[in-house]
């Protein structure tokens with residue numbers, strides 16, 4: 001369906017986003033009920049990559065408080081366009097050290113911390129800017145290095161580094177379930193790793209897991225943050241890099 005006028009297009013989009021959000025909230029509520037969890041324990045993080053700032057504004061108007069981006073080039077301008085909405089911004093993409101300074105300037109939570117050099121870069125950017133991002137250790141639950149993440153055996157060491165780094169708070173852990181296998185196995189492994197991190201760092205309670213396709217499994221396994229894009233905003237067009 002193609003909108004015939006710009007006003008149709010604007011209200012049509014608002015209706016689409018509202019419907020997507022209602023459906024995602026219902027799925028989260030159902031997953032919490034099935035798991036015997038309080039929905040207040042689960043934060044919906046809207047992943048708005050490839051979608052315009054106008055969609056972020058619609059989401060904010062509907063009560064969404066947490067928004068995520070995965071590329072610094074796209075996130076920086078979008079955050080600026082959404083100033084004043086009181087949003088918490090999450091960075092969930094693979095992060096090069098030379099982008100640390102820019103990302104620290106707007107991100108409240110960085111989900112993709114997976115190596116010592118990145119901890120050092122984020123720490124010096126935070127110390128310089130006076131900002132204090134929460135950092136999650138991204139855990140690789142398979143051998144697919146292209147998606148980032150540190151091996152489970154090295155998570156505690158990196159968590160200690162973050163906790164000891166000037167300007168950074170250790171928030172917890174994050175993972176993306178491996179493609180083509182039961183996400184429950186991956187999320188169960190992540191929950192065990194999260195519990196070990198929490199033993200040494202009791203305040204690091206975040207488990208960022210679950211996306212459009214597997215948020216119920218993630219919630220069943222203890223996710224505190226689900227990162228949802230497609231189910232909220234629709235399919236993404238191919239990204240030109």
Ligand SMILES: *Cc1c(COP(=O)(O)O)cnc(C)c1O
Pocket residue numbers: 047049070092093176211212213227228229230231
């Ligand atoms: C894009 C993205 C998501 C959202 O994925 P959907 O399947 O669209 O919900 C979640 N996490 C990360 C790290 C992403 O890059």
